[in-house]
Amino acid sequence: MNERNVLPEEVIITDYKGLRVNQVIGPVDEGTDLVLYCDAFGKPEPSVSWWMSDYTLLDDTYYKSPRGSMRNELTLNSLNRSILMKEIICRASNTNLTRPKEESIFIDLNLRPLEVFLVPPDKQLSANKQVAFECRTIGSRPRPFISWWLDGDKVTPLSETTNGDTNVTINTAIFIFKSYNNGKFFSCRAENPNLDESSIDEGMILNIVYVPLLKLTLGPNIKGENIREGFDVYLECIINANPRVFETSWMFEGKPLISDPSKRIIISNQSLVLQNISKHSRGRYQCVGRNEEGLGTSNPLYLRVQSSTIADNEPVDWLIWLIAIVLITLMITILILIGLRLIGNKGPNQNQGFVSIDYEAHPIRQEDVKSSPQMISASFKGQETCDGYPTSTSIVYKLNTSSLHTTVDDIRYETGIETSDYPATMFLETTLFEGSIDEASMEKQFIPFGKINLTQTQSNGPDECSQISTNDYSLRHIYQQFTDNTIKDIPL
Structure with missing residues (x-):
């Protein structure tokens, strides 16, 4: 070997900012490009090349840099998870008589989650009872952030735990759902906090069972204050239940009410018709529904039945109202005059005592x-x-x-x-x-x-x-x- 020959003493790897890279570069966002420089000095001028650890050649083109070194510029486009923590080697050699000089690095990446799975409980969802859901996600680096959503609104569980390894993350959360949550879309979402637009989610339509919810109302066009003896009254029972009710019944003053056309009491499923009512029809009515979850009772509706003779006394009622209005107006006027008198007799202004x-x-x-x-x-x-x-x-x-x-x-x-x-x-x-x-x-x-x-x-x-x-x-x-x-x- 010629005495003037100088073997490469050092191989230097730098990033696009000119900063030297030692062992690991990153984390670099998935999908972005990465530019690396490898510089080597020697005489004669060495060849500089990039290799994978499995001896796959990445780039063997090089040029002389302004500093006089021989440089190979490596560009890796659209980084993906296949290159995560893989060893990349830069080699410099100007003779076949010795081993090439080498420097290697590893590339760390920010990775998006690949999949998310919502695992429901293995039992039926019941209103007002605790239930555990599991959200599993795969592929995110670092560990993803997991959140829970109900019809597009973020919800907070009663409690939650998160565990897993570098590839799989499992979040277990406890919830209590209400009857009005039935039919809503429930989902879990996983996202890498270091990457924009990295979220993925999976959800399901909630099927929540609950005891029947009942509401008792007067039929349309019936005003409670105008019900008089001899009228026909229609009561309607509005039922909200999951599953559907298989039995309905009616109660009057806390006792079962049975359909009896001879007494002009007609029950037809969710409706009650009282014909030619009398003062004995006055009282509290309720409807009752039963399904597999249990028994539900409606609000009590008090039926006020006025005497048919009241119509003859209506002018008297109007006279009483008129007298009351006049008296109230007179009292208000007196109070205003007294107030004005008190204001007029107010003493001298007080300033700091x-x-x-x-x-x-x-x-x-x-x-x-x-x-x-x-x-x-x-x-x-x-x-x-x-x-x-x-x-x-x-x-x-x-x-x-x-x-x-x-x-x-x-x-x-x-x-x-x-x-x-x-x-x-x-x-x-x-x-x-x-x-x-x-x-x-x-x-x-x-x-x-x-x-x-x-x-x-x-x-x-x-x-x-x-x-x-x-x-x-x-x-x-x-x-x-x-x-x-x-x-x-x-x-x-």
Whole structure:
């Protein structure tokens, strides 16, 4: 062998992303294509080929890659389960004197389920009894997800267990069916959660046996409230049963009722005819049905039979109804008037536990204050300058305790100026009363409540002095809350 010859030292297998594959690639979805690359270096340039483990040649075409290696690109189309975990070998050789260099991998697959079998119980399905169904599926990898369906709606079993090997999966589920499930399509479905559109199912029409279900009704065009003596009455028994009933009977007030044409009682299978009824026909009727599952009884139907003389008293009934309607209308009107009266007498608005009263005190003359019976009194002092108008005004507000009947826990108020064009040169100083009025304060006739001082801060002379009117200032918004936490109005 020439000294310059270099045997292939390593064979590298990569996927279509260029990532090296070690031992196993996948799982790859069934039905998709797979591209593999095998690269080898050597001198002279080696031949590169793909083989199955059974020496089946897959591909022996190769080319020189941009990296300088000899590359064989293998494309496997529409992968199927026949290649699942089969060994695929890449071989590189540049001489017949030594064994080729090899690298092998295995292909794992996501496989769809091939078959599904619904195995019903070996006994008859009975309503309201537990029954076990078995769903078997073959061929899915990994283990499939199994679900249960009733007429297209997914249902949840009372309990279920799943077991099996890598090829067969068995799901056993417990159900309780009702009589109304009879005749519906019941199925199990198997699907591989890793594959879209992989579900297959198998089902059956349910045949559920149950005790007869009966419903007793009046015949068509018969109104229960209009049945009178002398009428013919038709009763119908509606039966729902599987299997069909083989016996029907009738009962009146809990006792068997027998067909007797002489008494004008006619029974015909699922119908009962009562002719020329009387007050003795009044009572509870039932129908009874029996099948192989047992005995079923209908709802009781109470037959009310009115006296034939009632027709003569119908005008009296209408008069009673008319009087009742008039009385009800009158009562509703009275209740509405009382409600409106209560709304009209509703007290002052409550805001956060306080009563808010808008009150204005305009201290024009001292004598007006003394003669005022109002709760809040006020007095003022002013220095008259500038054509008789005061440039400094002091307004003092006092609380008349004679208007109070208990101590006051908290009093809040605001001061405000009524007019918006008061002189800009005026300085407003407000002293507010804060605190509570206790028993000692109640002994005094007047309690200082607040004070407003308004002073002219500058003047440009007698001709340009600011004019102050005591009508412009007032005490606003008095709030009062009593110590017993009840809200009461303040008399003005």
